Amino acid sequence: MIHARKLTRRFTARRETVDAVRGLDLDVERGQLVAVLGPNGAGKSTSLRMLTTLLPPTSGTATVAGSDIRADPAGVRARIGYVGQRSSAGETFRVHDELVTQGLAYGLSRAAARRRAEEMLDLLDLRAMAKRTPGTLSGGQRRRLDIAIGLVHQPDLLFLDEPSTGLDPQNRANIWEHVRRLREQYGTTIVLTTHYLEEADTMAERVVIIDSGRIIADGTAEALKSDLAGDSVTVTTASEPEALLAADVGACFGDTTRETTTVRVKVKLADTALPEFLRALAEKDVRVVTATSARPTLDDVFLALTGRSLREEEAAA
Numbered sequence: 001m002i003h004a005r006k007l008t009r010r011f012t013a014r015r016e017t018v019d020a021v022r023g024l025d026l027d028v029e030r031g032q033l034v035a036v037l038g039p040n041g042a043g044k045s046t047s048l049r050m051l052t053t054l055l056p057p058t059s060g061t062a063t064v065a066g067s068d069i070r071a072d073p074a075g076v077r078a079r080i081g082y083v084g085q086r087s088s089a090g091e092t093f094r095v096h097d098e099l100v101t102q103g104l105a106y107g108l109s110r111a112a113a114r115r116r117a118e119e120m121l122d123l124l125d126l127r128a129m130a131k132r133t134p135g136t137l138s139g140g141q142r143r144r145l146d147i148a149i150g151l152v153h154q155p156d157l158l159f160l161d162e163p164s165t166g167l168d169p170q171n172r173a174n175i176w177e178h179v180r181r182l183r184e185q186y187g188t189t190i191v192l193t194t195h196y197l198e199e200a201d202t203m204a205e206r207v208v209i210i211d212s213g214r215i216i217a218d219g220t221a222e223a224l225k226s227d228l229a230g231d232s233v234t235v236t237t238a239s240e241p242e243a244l245l246a247a248d249v250g251a252c253f254g255d256t257t258r259e260t261t262t263v264r265v266k267v268k269l270a271d272t273a274l275p276e277f278l279r280a281l282a283e284k285d286v287r288v289v290t291a292t293s294a295r296p297t298l299d300d301v302f303l304a305l306t307g308r309s310l311r312e313e314e315a316a317a
């Protein structure tokens with residue numbers, strides 16, 4: 001569905017240049033649900049805008065839904081849907097009429113546009129709002145309308161730029177529910193950007209992490225977490241000298257850090273490492289007060305790769 005090679009985009013504004021995307025190589029197969037994750041300014045939107053032909057690349061090539069983004073942008077646009085960060089719905093038409101109008105704009109016959117509008121009202125649970133104007137919809141409903149508009153021409157591939165940003169947790173979950181339904185019913189390939197680590201982790205089958213215009217990790221959330229971050233086991237000891245001893249023992253298991261009486265060890269699999277570690281500590285007469293194990297998050301993956309916390313950067317932004 002997508003084959004991008006060395007895509008770059010440089011912006012020049014007021015004599016300042018920004019290399020927003022620096023050599024994007026990406027292959028997405030039909031039917032995949034891919035979440036593109038990264039901090040503010042990482043280049044997510046710019047990448048999507050190049051792949052959707054909204055922005056010409058500075059260099060590089062890409063084939064999207066069978067057409068070259070430079071040689072045949074119209075061919076790309078005919079077969080993809082794109083839902084940007086800003087709402088694409090106007091304010092004057094009612095929801096149903098807006099969907100029909102968008103269908104006509106894509107060249108559907110009036111009958112086909114009506115049929116498709118009906119389908120979209122059901123798929124995105126918008127039927128109760130069919131006669132309302134977009135201005136009267138809630139944030140979540142409006143987002144669903146944007147997605148419905150992006151799907152009117154039945155694209156094989158849908159790009160969603162931060163579909164759940166700005167929504168409360170319940171509406172975010174609801175958007176994901178609809179994204180999943182879309183995939184199950186139509187087999188649509190979906191590429192979306194998100195800031196939400198937990199969403200990318202639990203909802204997408206593939207996570208592409210972008211930082212400073214480059215892909216720094218690509219795989220299933222599980223694989224990224226176990227390959228790049230690993231589990232950890234943490235013990236607190238009864239005294240600081242015992243923690244020093246525990247840190248020595250921990251070093252035999254993996255990278256170990258200590259803070260006063262707390263010792264944290266990175267391990268491959270915490271479930272088996274924790275009892276072994278505790279046995280080794282008992283042999284050295286180290287008195288363990290608490291013992292916990294933790295699975296990594298995608299933030300730990302980002303931290304391992306960049307030395308920065310995505311969560312903290314988002315909070316600061």
Ligand SMILES: Nc1ncnc2c1ncn2[C@@H]1O[C@H](COP(=O)(O)OP(=O)(O)OP(=O)(O)O)[C@@H](O)[C@H]1O
Pocket residue numbers: 011012013018019020038039040041042043044045046047
């Ligand atoms: N039209 C433009 N002119 C100049 N710089 C731009 C332009 N568009 C984007 N940039 C810069 O390119 C970089 C990447 O921006 P982009 O919007 O792709 O990031 P992003 O990962 O989507 O961020 P966010 O999560 O905040 O939407 C940023 O440094 C941004 O300021």
